[in-house]
Amino acid sequence: MSSIRPLSSLSEVYLDNNATTPVLAVAAAAAMHSMQSSFGNPSSSHATGIKAKAELETTRALARKLIGATSGDIVFTSGATEGIQTSIVSALQSARDKGQIGPEALLLYSSTEHKAVPESLKHWNHVLQVNATIQAIPVDKNGIIDYQFLADNLAKAIMVCTMAANNETGVKQDLVALEKLIRSSNPNVFWMVDCVQALGKMALNIAKTSIDYAPFSGHKLYAPKGIGFLYVRDGAPYQPFIAGGGQESGLRSGTENLPGIAALHAVFTELTKTTDSAFKDDATLWRYREHLLAALRSVFPALVLNSDQPYIVPTTINFSVPGFYSKDIMDLFDAAGIRVSSGSACSSKVPSSFVLDAMGLEAWRSQGAIRLSFGPAMTEQECEQACQRIAQLADVVCKHCLVLTDATPTLELHAHGLIQLKHEALCSYIVICAETRQTVVIDPVLPLASRIANIVLGQNLDLVAVLDTHIHQDHQSARCELLMLAGLEDEKQKVDNLGWPLQQTSILVGQYRLEKCQTPGHTPEAISILLTKQEQLQAAFVGDVILPGGIGRTDLVGGNMDDLANSIRLLAQKVGKECLLLSSHDYAQRFFTTLRLACSEQPLLAQLLQGLPAKQWQAELRAQAIKLQQVSNYFCGLVEVSYADATDVIAPENIAAFLQQKPNTKVIDVREPHEQSAGALSLYLPNELEIKEIPLSKLADALINAELNIEQPLLLVCRSGNRSLVACKILTEMGFTEVYNLKGGTALLS
Known part of the structure; x- marks a missing residue:
């Protein structure tokens, strides 16, 4: 049975920028130039090394300017996780040296913090034998930190960890109000602020704050992965996390990542431009958000926002749809070439968002949460393309009765x-x-x-x-x-x-x-x-x-x-x-x-x-x-089950050789009907292949009606290779002799 006419194009629409961003063209060019022409070691005393050192220090100066850090140290790191570790180790070692140890001492972190923070606190609290009590700071339904809880517990705290902007919801914290509360209650507590999602999306003026540590990541702002930097306030304790050759003035050893730093330089330069910058102003970003929301609501009229103005940065849309789990929408969007995130941990059960759970939102919202995030360098054309692609899905969800409308009902392909x-x-x-x-x-x-x-x-x-x-x-x-x-x-x-x-x-x-x-x-x-x-x-x-x-x-x-x-x-x-x-x-x-x-x-x-x-x-x-x-x-x-398995797993690059060896192979698309309609498998595979659509929900029906030949080679395909592997195991148990799984599914074909 043929699929509904597929979308006109499956070029990727990337809307998961809070996870990572593409590298800006100017940043990629700068990194390439650094690798090929300005490849010197900044520690070398000859001219090539001196040029590299100049690039490094110019980038450091730009970082200071962007975050308003007229004093303190800017240390280049491999990314935010290293910055978080360094900050926590520095603060905990200092507290231990002062005798601030044991369960009476508190390590406080926002309950919506990125997992890197509480996991690092647990790890180093144990390794350094500080043995403090680690406690999550509650947030309200808008994701804002509970100030009363913080005030009640600050006196015993040796470190407080908060975020500038949340990676799942885009909720921003009032750093000025937080500082006033923190310093009035405990002037000496160490304060780390995760600024990963802030740069390019909200104003920062760290010199006017008493923030002790602020980690940043390059790949969340159009630079390559593997580069970031850490701000350390003057007077804040600092323990080098990596010792060795004494680079970064002894603060972080190891030869600096000059290509990454050169890319940061290019990104920072764009951010400092007042005209013709790749980065858009706030008004434009809010307008993009409204256009994307309108497109989403045309597909899901009952959509509910899990975070909204005035508590958020404009580039994150976190929403849920009644009756949908996040996987349902993820599968639908991914089939259509639209990349979004569930913001949830993987699980064999229905996953939920710990961030939305912490906010006290209903279980259906947490289990159905989708994060759509665009970057501050999104273009008008990219926004328009994303809106068009999303809006096209309205016909698909109607066709398959995922959302009911006043339109005349039409027969779902597999609704029999x-x-x-x-x-x-x-x-x-x-x-x-x-x-x-x-x-x-x-x-x-x-x-x-x-x-x-x-x-x-x-x-x-x-x-x-x-x-x-x-x-x-x-x-x-x-x-x-x-x-x-x-x-x-x-x-x-x-x-x-x-x-x-x-x-x-x-x-x-x-x-x-x-x-x-x-x-x-x-x-x-x-x-x-x-x-x-x-x-x-x-x-x-x-x-x-x-x-x-x-x-x-x-x-x-x-x-x-x-x-x-x-x-x-x-x-x-x-x-x-x-x-x-x-x-x-x-x-x-x-x-x-x-x-x-x-x-x-x-x-x-x-x-x-x-x-x-x-x-x-x-x-x-x-x-x-x-x-x-x-x-x-x-x-x-x-x-108690001992599973059979697929006969073999076929890598995408080996499909041609496999089909030449087994020309009578039938390809089975086990994705659900709405995924098949959103992005037909024929768009990914050679035209001459025989493709049969049998969703997992219809597998029993297909066996009942003898739609599959038990001796014919079958190549099973889904989005990621996971559901097709389940189907392979089932069919093998049922006596099928040659059942193959496509490694990575359509994700590795696209």
């Missing part, structure tokens, strides 16, 4: 058959008959309720039933919420507590028939649902009776070992060895299993079906229950 949606380890299912446009939802979970409702309402589907396989003890069903969203609240009176119509044992959904099968054991009311089409068994929704790689637990309220054994035997009779078993939990990223696979992975199952005595079965389940009771997370069953 069986759709499997996942939230962490929770699974929900939608079965849609393409001919009658009827649908049934099975095991809906609250985090997926909006997505499911959008599909049902956006596709104008006739919702026949919303079913649960059992009463879930680890999460709440979204059945009532879905009925309400669909305007079917009265239906609740005509069904049992699992949503099954009273006095009915089967439900018709167009060509599909759903048959209820009582399978207690995990819970007393549990059922399995057999899905048939034209009298052919398609799949079985088994709740937590059998899990991919495991067996449901029976040590909860209402659980019964004998009932579970009988339920498994009944399922075995009804479904056979190769029918797909779809569970309500998937702890091992396996998506589904079969009785054959389950028995091979769990010998206990095979033994049960071969007549295992009840006492032995119960002993094994008790042992499983003990293991589950000892883990910190809640699990509905014990899962």
Whole structure:
């Protein structure tokens, strides 16, 4: 099935400048000139070295001018992290020498600080054996430091670490007000201010402050990576972090990075220009922000800003969209060639932003946060291109019912058959008959309720039933919420507590028939649902009776070992060895299993079906229950899986040779439908390749309908290579003989 017509161009639109910036052309030229022509060592006494020394000192003087540092030291470093380490080591060693040690001494840092700060405090506090108490300073809902907390704790503090501007939210702190509070409460406390996101975005006049240390980074302001500088106030203690040849007046040994410093010189020169500078004034940057926001709102009308005026610098837009996790939007934007950031730590679970958590914002905002950041040297043309590219996504999100509009619903490419949606380890299912446009939802979970409702309402589907396989003890069903969203609240009176119509044992959904099968054991009311089409068994929704790689637990309220054994035997009779078993939990990223696979992975199952005595079965389940009771997370069953893997991983540069060797290879695009529409895979790969779009959410449906040849070589592709690797493992377990994964996915092809 072909994709929606792709965007006209996939040239990269880079909107992640708070992470790093491209190098300015003049900065790159300056670095190249330094490497090829002015390559002298500043420590050499001959003419070539003297020229290099002059470049270094001229750049240092420009740095002073830009940050208003008429006194103090400017030390060139490898970047902000080194500057942070040097500052913390210097302050802590001085405090230790003065006897300011032990848990009564406090090390304070803003709770929204870059992780480099608290991690460095923890590390050096331990290494230097200061053993002070490290404490985060709370912030309010706008990201502003809690002044009362600071006032209450400053007297015992030996160091305070704050930011000029936050890297995730763009929130700026009032350094003048902070200084007044800090110095009135504790004149001798060491104060470090992370200025990485400040230069070029807000005014700095460090000479008029009592800031002790201020680290800066070059690559956040159009210079290369590996160069930065540290401001150290006159009189502040300083301990060289790197000893050796005595460069930088003994403050930082090691031959200076002259190409990086030359690049900084070029950037600083642009910043000091009053006319024709590459850097834009505040008014222009605020105007760019409004244009970008308007484009974003054309795609996501319900967008909510997580930080806003008057608390921010103009170049950061941090937003969330109800019903979306950050990964959803990241995948969509990345497929369209738009680079943004989630600002969240990677996790096997749904990640959240520690910065927004610290601000006390709702979980959905933290888990859905997107950071769009542009640089102060953005051009009018770049802003216009970014706005156009973002606005083009409005059609994509409408087409795939990610956002509902008043537009006439159109058929989503994959909105038929069986759709499997996942939230962490929770699974929900939608079965849609393409001919009658009827649908049934099975095991809906609250985090997926909006997505499911959008599909049902956006596709104008006739919702026949919303079913649960059992009463879930680890999460709440979204059945009532879905009925309400669909305007079917009265239906609740005509069904049992699992949503099954009273006095009915089967439900018709167009060509599909759903048959209820009582399978207690995990819970007393549990059922399995057999899905048939034209009298052919398609799949079985088994709740937590059998899990991919495991067996449901029976040590909860209402659980019964004998009932579970009988339920498994009944399922075995009804479904056979190769029918797909779809569970309500998937702890091992396996998506589904079969009785054959389950028995091979769990010998206990095979033994049960071969007549295992009840006492032995119960002993094994008790042992499983003990293991589950000892883990910190809640699990509905014990899962122990040994993964198969891809047949091989193919690097992008080896695709041509691979295809020459295996010309009948079929390429499988496992990205989700909205990603496929935003950036078709055919834009990245040779035209003659056979490409089939099978999102992970439709993988079970593809196997049910035999869309893949078990013996044909398959090359699986996603955005980063991670989801395609999951799909490779699943297919290999299912018996596919040649399943290959494209290393790095489309990210390394673009």
